[in-house]
Amino acid sequence: MKKRLAFLLFGLLGALLAFVAYRQAPPALQQLDYRMKDARFRVRGPVQPDKDVVVVAIDHASIKEMGRWPWSREVTGRLIENLASYGAKVTALDIVFSEPQNPAADAALARSIARAGNVVMGYFFREEEQPVDPAVIAQMERSTVKLMKVAEGVQSIPLTEYPNLDANLPLLGNKALDFGFFNARPDGDGLYRRSILLLLHDGSIYPSLAMKALRHYLGSDIMLEVQPWGIDSVQIGSLRVPAREDGTMALNYYGPARSFRTVSAADVIKKRLKPDELQGAIAFVGATEIGIYDIRPTPFDATQPGVELHATVAANALERRFLRYDGTTQMLEIVCVLSLPLVLGLLLALVPGTATGLVALAATTSLFGLVNYQVFSRWLQDMTVIYPLLGVGLTYLGSEAWRNLVVERKGRQLKKAFSNYVSPDLVREIEKHPDKLVLGGEQRELSILFSDIRGFTTVSESLTPPELVTLLNEYLSPMTRIVLEEKGTLDKFIGDAVMALFNAPLDVPDHATRACTAAVRMLEELKRLNAGFAERGMNTIDIGIGINTGNAVVGNMGADIRFDYTAIGDAVNLASRLEGLNKYYGSHILVSEDTRRQIADGLFSFREVDRVKVKGKHLPVVMFELMVANREVLPRFEEALERYRSRQFETACRMFEELVTTYNDGPSKLYVGRCTEYLASPPPADWDGVYTATSK
Structure with missing residues (x-):
């Protein structure tokens, strides 16, 4: 019982240390956790995204056919107009036109944007200071979030704030349907796992390109729900996007590059698509050619085009395939962090040695891995991986160190002491239960x-x-x-x-x-x-x-x-x-x-x-x-012994002599001598048949 309590104590200690690490979330462990979460995508494999989310790729074939990027704005204008003619409901540009080309080209692009009437233009925020045209600021104010549901006690909103922006020319943005930023931020290891949905600028909240594309695709305004801890959700009509408190969203990737329905920009410009090819689609236009360097390494692909991150947000929203991290997720994490080390401690207390301890460790980690993957793939909960395994690992290391340094050392001493004296079965029993x-x-x-x-x-x-x-x-x-x-x-x-x-x-x-x-x-x-x-x-x-x-x-x-x-x-x-x-x-x-x-x-x-x-x-x-041997003497010997104890020494002597003669029976020889002695010198009257041995 003491040994079992010791293992449970190590389980409790492992659980507490893992919980402290879980609450503190040190960067090194977080990076490791990200990597282990990434493995779930690769195990799951690619899945088919919503067919209405389309990537219009400025790809290698388009560059080769249409010329070096950036193209003439007349060419880009034809791309935008043709997308509308193919039935695209929303065209979202992962491109910014912040510098003029020439008055004629800029005017042509402006006319094309106006004719299409479905263009959400992109821009990005920056830290570097630069002058911004007041007309641009006036246009950008149209894209801010106007509806907010703020809970009582909210003092501030923990969004990233940028002091400056790099926006489109006022002439081009004048007829745009809306604007959305395409800033992206990688994790510490350089991989992009989340999309920024909201940013702060000059006291106003701005939505991303994907959120603005969804807002016009669904035909409803964006409304924020803000709690004291930060952003709770982003609401677009009946669609509730579960944003993190910092205004980001975990991306539930569909696969590597070109997992989305992708059409070449050259095919759109040259009108080589079927008439209804893009009917009712959200078309995200962006560069996929590696030489343009709009590359975002993701858990699936080290060279995934940045435009596909916006497409992933849109497809996640339309399919409600959000990778959630909410109260339920946190409860599951805490339960696993605290319970798994205790479960392993109990198993280690019940198994006999290090080899079976490894089996218990493998069983516990495999069970958690299976549960974690099922929660991820079926219920889309973005559970942690590392912290429960950290508790399990600490429990195992502590328990096995104690087992080897204390318990099994004692067992080895006992085995050494007893192996020459007792059977192997008993030695194993001693090792198993030295207590x-x-x-x-x-x-x-x-x-x-x-x-x-x-x-x-x-x-x-x-x-x-x-x-x-x-x-x-x-x-x-x-x-x-x-x-x-x-x-x-x-x-x-x-x-x-x-x-x-x-x-x-x-x-x-x-x-x-x-x-x-x-x-x-x-x-x-x-x-x-x-x-x-x-x-x-x-x-x-x-x-x-x-x-x-x-x-x-x-x-x-x-x-x-x-x-x-x-x-x-x-x-x-x-x-x-x-x-x-x-x-x-x-x-x-x-x-x-x-x-x-x-x-x-x-x-x-x-x-x-x-x-x-x-x-x-x-x-x-x-x-x-x-x-x-000579078991047949037993009845006769018992009768002779009874005669002897009844003091019938003469009869007993004859019977014993017969046994000696017939079977050479040793005890009968002894009794023949005693009977002879007692016939010559009878024992006392109180004799009870007991013989006194005078030596060993």
């Missing part, structure tokens, strides 16, 4: 197994040191493997003896069964080893195994500089005594009554061997032999 491991001592129920080679001293005396090492390695290696495979813990080697714990350091619910299974497998493995020893002319060996189940103190025992995970207590001592008693009873596996009680009937064959007071114990211990 379940209590070091330093805890009391728990264990099944303890001791095994020992009988007569090892005699065996060792007959071998050279290298041969003895080989023998021990060949014997101890498979025995250790069996213990680990049965989820036991190898406590230690004591010379030729093996001590193993079951149910520590982690829970093994069937620990008594596992210990007995390990004992049976060890005897089976010994047969295989002895066969190999015999083939090589080596001495064969025999082992005895003792198993007891009971409470013991288990944990890190010893000095600070020596890690020794072991168990101590009476239960451990009794297992050792049981192992030692095998040589007296002629048995191989002796288990205590507590162990026998935990084994389900039918799994193994047991017979009660004796009730004995072992050294160090005051109460008698009931011992059982786990039988791996």
Whole structure:
């Protein structure tokens, strides 16, 4: 639980840091956010814009046919008149005629503008000071915003203000339908992602070329809605353009250059179009030839003509395909910024390691990416990308650093400490849940197994040191493997003896069964080893195994500089005594009554061997032999043992002798000797059949 809370704490910290960054919006992060938003356009791909928005391109073919730009104003006049004759409802010029050519040419263009009657002329604001004809200023005042709905508390409008402008000659503008500026402003990285809809000049608000074209196309005046924070929207009749507070609008691009229906200016001038080709259209006239340098790099295209930005505004408005950034967008952003790091923190708390942590990170970021893209492509919400991912990234880095420096380092230490003592399954469990491991001592129920080679001293005396090492390695290696495979813990080697714990350091619910299974497998493995020893002319060996189940103190025992995970207590001592008693009873596996009680009937064959007071114990211990051979002696042995405890020593002796003769049964040999002793010297009247062992 503490570990999970730590991961959630990192999630909370990541969310708070990301939220602070979201509110502060540092330029470096904003630029990165723009770039990541741009990728959504490329993933979405081009879409078809409104067919009534047309770009009349002063393109390479037109320049080649009509001559170098700028053209004679008579030629430009024919272009304007022909657009009207083709049925263009509004002609918007992304061109400014601020300098005279000659009186005849200027007059010809003025007449053409008057005849067309649908021309919105372009101009641009500038910072540099220059004289402006008063007639021009009078004309420009016609284009200012006249209708405004201003909320209570508005002190100022946060629009960009320019002191000067570069406008058309008064003669040309005299018969124009209206005027609109074509200023554009890139983001810090040089890309154009927004269009300026409104600017301030000399205390008045002026609309852009695209807004003026829409105003006359729709036949309604422009009305501003102003809130204390800035521009709320631009209204043209029933059309509500969701402007940002600074009077800009995010552009929902349709694709790279020439995504709009485009006609060559030369084809219009030469009247090579179908008669109704431009019927009811908004025609934006502008240069697309790269050599004229009216190029605007956009998320789709590094060389997109500037005239297409005006067309994009118009098409977005007519199709209501606005890329919105409103209260709903901000709410979604805040929810993602605050919730995604917490979600990742929770996932990291639940997964076991760094590899699965990467999967959780990938899943979280992929989910957000999918949601963000769907919100963008389906609902046209211009959500941020970087700030939720910033929180996710901070959460992951903090969590994984903590996991590797603290949690997994501890896990690696535990793995190193236990990998030679417990099974790989238990090692993985320790790594996964190190909190379940209590070091330093805890009391728990264990099944303890001791095994020992009988007569090892005699065996060792007959071998050279290298041969003895080989023998021990060949014997101890498979025995250790069996213990680990049965989820036991190898406590230690004591010379030729093996001590193993079951149910520590982690829970093994069937620990008594596992210990007995390990004992049976060890005897089976010994047969295989002895066969190999015999083939090589080596001495064969025999082992005895003792198993007891009971409470013991288990944990890190010893000095600070020596890690020794072991168990101590009476239960451990009794297992050792049981192992030692095998040589007296002629048995191989002796288990205590507590162990026998935990084994389900039918799994193994047991017979009660004796009730004995072992050294160090005051109460008698009931011992059982786990039988791996001669199971058919069990009924007869049980009957003979009953006669023995009933003081029928003569009858019991005959029965035990039969078992010795027929099966060479070790415990029966012991009881033959006892019966002979008691026949010669009967036990006292209060004898209860309990034998007292005087040695280990």
